[in-house]
Amino acid sequence: MKGKKKPADSSDVSVAGVDLSQLERLLAFMSQHGLEEFEYSQGDLRIRLKKPAANSNPPSQRPMIPPEIVVAGAAPSAAPAPPMAALPPAVPAEPLRAEDVQVVKSPIVGTFYNAPSPGAEPFVKVGDSVEVGQVLCIIEAMKLMNEIETDVSGEVMRIFVENAQPVEYGEPLFAIRPSRKR
Amino acid sequence: MALRTLPGTTDRRVDKLLTLLADNAMIVVSGGKIAREIGVARSTVWRWTQRLRELGVKVKSHPRTGYQIERVPDVLMPNMLRQRLANTPFRKRIYHFFKIDSTNNLALHLGHEGEPHGAVVIAEEQTAGRGRVGRSWHSEKSSGIYLTVLLRPKISPVQAPIMTLVAGLAARDAVAEQTGYQADLRWPNDLLLDGKKFCGILTEMHAEPDHVHFVIVGIGINVNHTRMPEELARIATSLRIESGRSHSRLELLVRLLRCLDSYYNRFLAEGAAPILTRFAEVSSYARGKRVRISTATETYVGTTAGLEPNGLLRVERDDGRMEVVTSGDVAEAS
Numbered sequence: 001m002k003g004k005k006k007p008a009d010s011s012d013v014s015v016a017g018v019d020l021s022q023l024e025r026l027l028a029f030m031s032q033h034g035l036e037e038f039e040y041s042q043g044d045l046r047i048r049l050k051k052p053a054a055n056s057n058p059p060s061q062r063p064m065i066p067p068e069i070v071v072a073g074a075a076p077s078a079a080p081a082p083p084m085a086a087l088p089p090a091v092p093a094e095p096l097r098a099e100d101v102q103v104v105k106s107p108i109v110g111t112f113y114n115a116p117s118p119g120a121e122p123f124v125k126v127g128d129s130v131e132v133g134q135v136l137c138i139i140e141a142m143k144l145m146n147e148i149e150t151d152v153s154g155e156v157m158r159i160f161v162e163n164a165q166p167v168e169y170g171e172p173l174f175a176i177r178p179s180r181k182r
Numbered sequence: 183m184a185l186r187t188l189p190g191t192t193d194r195r196v197d198k199l200l201t202l203l204a205d206n207a208m209i210v211v212s213g214g215k216i217a218r219e220i221g222v223a224r225s226t227v228w229r230w231t232q233r234l235r236e237l238g239v240k241v242k243s244h245p246r247t248g249y250q251i252e253r254v255p256d257v258l259m260p261n262m263l264r265q266r267l268a269n270t271p272f273r274k275r276i277y278h279f280f281k282i283d284s285t286n287n288l289a290l291h292l293g294h295e296g297e298p299h300g301a302v303v304i305a306e307e308q309t310a311g312r313g314r315v316g317r318s319w320h321s322e323k324s325s326g327i328y329l330t331v332l333l334r335p336k337i338s339p340v341q342a343p344i345m346t347l348v349a350g351l352a353a354r355d356a357v358a359e360q361t362g363y364q365a366d367l368r369w370p371n372d373l374l375l376d377g378k379k380f381c382g383i384l385t386e387m388h389a390e391p392d393h394v395h396f397v398i399v400g401i402g403i404n405v406n407h408t409r410m411p412e413e414l415a416r417i418a419t420s421l422r423i424e425s426g427r428s429h430s431r432l433e434l435l436v437r438l439l440r441c442l443d444s445y446y447n448r449f450l451a452e453g454a455a456p457i458l459t460r461f462a463e464v465s466s467y468a469r470g471k472r473v474r475i476s477t478a479t480e481t482y483v484g485t486t487a488g489l490e491p492n493g494l495l496r497v498e499r500d501d502g503r504m505e506v507v508t509s510g511d512v513a514e515a516s
Contacts, residue, residue, distance in 0.1 A: 107339035107391040109492070111478065111509040117316020118478075133294075140509040142343040142370040142493055143314055144385045144397075151390075164478030166508060169340060170391065 102152045104174040106167045110141035114163040122163075128156045129179075136174050139167060154178040186297075188288070192259070192278040195220045196230050201261045203241065203251040212248035233280070237306060237324050256431050257324070258304045266436045270443040271300030272331065279303070281323075283310040285330035286384060286400040292332055293388060293396040299334040302439070311402060313384055315478075319402045320414060327403040327435050331442065334396050335450060339389040342397060344454045344493050345446075346370045347461050349383045349399045352441035354464060357381070357403075359441075360434045361421055367465035369486075369495045369512050373403075377514065378419035380404045401438065405431050458489050467512065473497060477510035 106112070114122040114137050123135050130136065130150045139146040158175040161167055198220045202211065217224045231241050231249060240252035260276035267273035275298065282288060282305040289303045305328045311319030321328050335345070350371025357365050357373065365381070366374040373381035381403045388395040404410070404420035406428045422428050449457055462468040471486045475497055484497040484505065495507040 105391055107389050108342065109340075109494075109508060113315070113478075120316065140314070142346045142509065143383065144343045144346050144387055145314070146339070146342075146387045146389060149388075 100177055101157060102150075102154070102176045102178055103172045104136060104148060104150060104176060106139050106148070106169060106171045106173055108139055108141050108144075108146060109169050110139040110144075110146065110167060112161045112163065112165050112167045112173065113138040113140065114159070124156050124159075124174075126156050126159055130154065130156060130176065137161075148173065150174070150176055152176055152178040186277075186292075186295075188277065190279055190282060192280055193230075194260075195222055196233065197259045197261050197278070199227065199230055200234060200239065200255065200257065200259050203249060204255070204262070207251050207253070210244050210248045210250045214248075216249065237280070258306070258327070258432060258435055262432060263302075263304075263436065263439075266432075267439060270439060272302050272439045272443065275301040277301065277303045279305040281305065281307045281309060284308055284312050284400075285328050286312055286386060286398060289330040289332050289398040289400070290386060290388075293398060297332055299332065299396075301332040303330045303332075304328065304435070312400070313382060319382060319384075320404075320411060320418070321402065322407055324431075325407045325420070326405050327401065327431055327438070329402075329435065329438070330398050330400040331439070332396055332398050333446065335394055335446075337394055337450070338392065339387065339394055340492070341454065342387055342389065342394055343370075344449060344457055345397055345399065346383065346385045347457050347493055348445045348449050349385060349401060349442065351457065351460055351464070352445045353381050353383065353401055353403065353438060355441045355445075356434060356437035357421070359437050361425060361429060363421070363424065364464070367461065367467065369461075369465065369467045369489075369507075370493070375419055375421075375424045378417060380419050380421060380424070399442075403434065403438075405429055405434060454491065454493060458491070458493065461489065467495075472515040474513045474515040475505070475507055475510055476513070477507075483515045 114124075116123070116138070123137055124130055131153050132151060133149050135147045135149055136156075137148050139148060154176045156174060157177050160172045160174065167173065199216060202216060202219060213224045213227050216227050220227075222230075227249075231243070234241055234255070234257070237255070237257050239255035239257060242250045242252055244250065258278060260278050263276055264273045277288070277292075279285075279288075282303075285303040285305050285308065287310075289301070292301055292303070305321070307323040308319065308321035308328050311321035311328060313319050319328075333345075335342070347370055350367050350373065353371075353373055354365050354367055357363060363375060366377075368374055368379075371383045372379050381401065383402075384400045385397060386400070387397045404418065406422045407420035408422060409415070410418045410420065410423070445457065467473065467486055469486055469488050472483070473486055474481060474483050482497075482499055482505070484499040487496040487498045487504065489495060490506060495512070497505045497507055499505060
């Protein structure tokens, strides 16, 4: 690896079904050849890697910027639809970068409900805009109902769990992309 | 923080009127005197007296002389409660409603607005009492206890589900003290007499992964219902139906809040262990019970095998597999 550090945050990005060591080999290949951007496709899998643009900040202040990773067409078999397919088609393969996205995690072990009662409209869907304090879902454990709210305003990019499924402590539930205006 | 005046809360002067009548139960108090003391017109005194009668308060009107209460009424007015809740966090902030959609809804709202620990919401009647997963709670006027308390425990959200056992145990002990009936607890916190439910608890939490903002505990107890609606009669009952006599809701409510305070402090001081031990002592569902578990995704039959340290129910399926129940309906299997 020629002394190059592995990006510490790359595991925060959902790389559905893609072998991480494969990505690491590609990253090594990029730095070896001084490439800024690299696109790779095999079958229905498409991977685009892009190194952060050189900027004026001294590297010591921003040492951990992960490369932008886009994975398309490699949905895990359990998910009903490829996550990227849920994005508006007008924005083709918009990258989901770790620093852009707030991941909402479960504070308890419990059961995930996407709606206030069975058959009711879900609290939120992918693509919805949400406001700070808006309820995203309910996690139930032992008849303790835990309303999960977003603490950022933005757009729901992903919903990681299906209705009525068990979730673990700290399990990611939603990815929210904060709106630019704060 | 001052007690809020919320739309629909019972006018505090109605509370004063009742206290005045109850404190002077032996004498006739003139309408003019009452009006002066609580600061309303005599016609309002008359109107509020009517209101109290609707709640079952026996107030005698003496033409030209005034009003007299015939017996100390079983209404859950803040003043009457406050006097009996010394040394608990529940005495200071009591919100009473004649009618409300759901005491939990209001308590959730108060929680988000920064209402302090210990606030109590009571209603004589709920028009949209809530249960799990969108179910409703039958809340007949002035027959039951419809209560929600707001708590701000300094615990991690991971420990919070134990609060549901805390609430169930408190309700069970309060009923035992008041009526002598030793109710069964169906995991996690339904109270049963003769296999029928008469008390349900819905707990709601607002938390972040490392911090509980607040927990609200909603408790509904069927006390003096003379009969249950037909669609519920097979599975639900009331203390009155079971015992053949009526019970003081006021006294039961006071015992409930006192027991809740006691179990809650025990949980904060000693953790889950004494709560789990107590649950195992009083619940036939803790161990060795044939049950049918219905979750949102499946139904199966097995035998209960104790609680996990975090309060979840262990159930051994007939094929030997051990399940840990997080949520769902637990029913006795034949």
